[in-house]
Amino acid sequence: MIVAVPMFLQAIDTSILGTALQSIATSLNVEILHLNFAITAYLLSLALFLPASGWLTDRFGTRRVFCSAVAIFSVASALCGAATSITQIVLFRVLQGLGGAMMVPVGRLILLRSIPPAHLVMAMVWFTVPGTIGRVLGPLLGGFIVTLASWRWIFLLNIPFGVLGILLSLKFVPDSRSEKSEPFDVTGFVLMAIGLSGVVCGLETIGHNFVSLSATIFVTSIGIVASIAYWIYSRDRADVIIPPSLFRYKAFSITNIGGMPLRIAVGSSPIFVPLLLQIGLGFTPIQAGLTSAWLSVGAFGIRPIMRRAINRFGFKPLMIAATVLSGAAFAAYGLFSPGTSIYFICAVLFAAGIFNSLGMITMNTVGYSGVPKAIMSKATALSTMMQQTSMSIGVALCASCLTFSARAHGHSAEHLTMSDFPMMFFIVGALSCLSMPAFLRLPNDEGAELR
Structure with missing residues (x-):
């Protein structure tokens, strides 16, 4: 629970920001679309520094790096809360990404x-x-904060939780480090950072009007070329910062590559469901926060029975079921309309939260089955990078679908209507089912030692 404090901080930070964008734009006198740079800056910083997290923990120890990361994230949050321009917010979000990456x-x-x-x-x-x-708390707090107080408190809220996490970690969390620390792979880090930042930045700018298509293609191409160069550079080396040989472990490869379509749908839900509720159904920020919170309530509700479910059915059947049910739930969002019962909406979101959590927990656990402890730090870094990339692809794909749908209905993406959303939810819901063929390849007894 102590080392999960970062999960709380990042969840609050991500879910609360969406409801406050309009208030921040008004306060800083900028267009709301320009605030996307603040979101992209955080994702880009994560991509840049994630590859180094494994080496840092092997070199300096898990507890020291963990506490330092929480401290950096908390300080950056305070700076974001004090920012007076969009430039300052972007810079401080980069610093937040450095802490979040670790x-x-x-x-x-x-x-x-x-x-x-x-x-x-x-x-x-x-x-x-x-x-x-x-x-759960993020959308609720965001709605109340921008209504009753200043948007700056959405960042300042991270500080007390960060301090608490550091104090508890210093007292209770064991410290461990690799017995033999390898030299830092500077060449690999640079190639990986350019590759990840190029791809993530390119994906994040697709469908947004403030970046030209040619610039997006150029940045994405650089990222792809750098990623290929890293693959060639690292494939026959054992001392690289993130070894591609990790994908030789079947469970790790299946859950991180094959599971990407499912992660795309799950990762985009917290962003586009509130957007649907506010723009499509006309909910206020507080109403949207109260309603979309049912996604997280469902995710929380499944946890007490997860171990019994895994012991009873195994990882593979649960992952397959989660894929089908999560895809169906995501597509069901496209059936919502202004006349849909609020009880039906909450019930669908609650069920979707259960299915999403079922898939994420099983994938994030069985994915490390068979990975040696000696390279576990690099495996966790690579897995987190893959999850971040999946979320970026999901956001970009959904944004592109909305843009195309809006143009098909004769208006721009700046004036979205309810009719623009169904196609996006149907496409991404169907896409998530592409994870099923990969999960079917997982051995039936995979992860038996974890049950």
């Missing part, structure tokens, strides 16, 4: 190194609880 993978690594395999399932369940609570 918080979650290092926290997961502490669990993987400290918890016996027989108890890892429940550990992973509890590890995700604070993040789920943060996603």
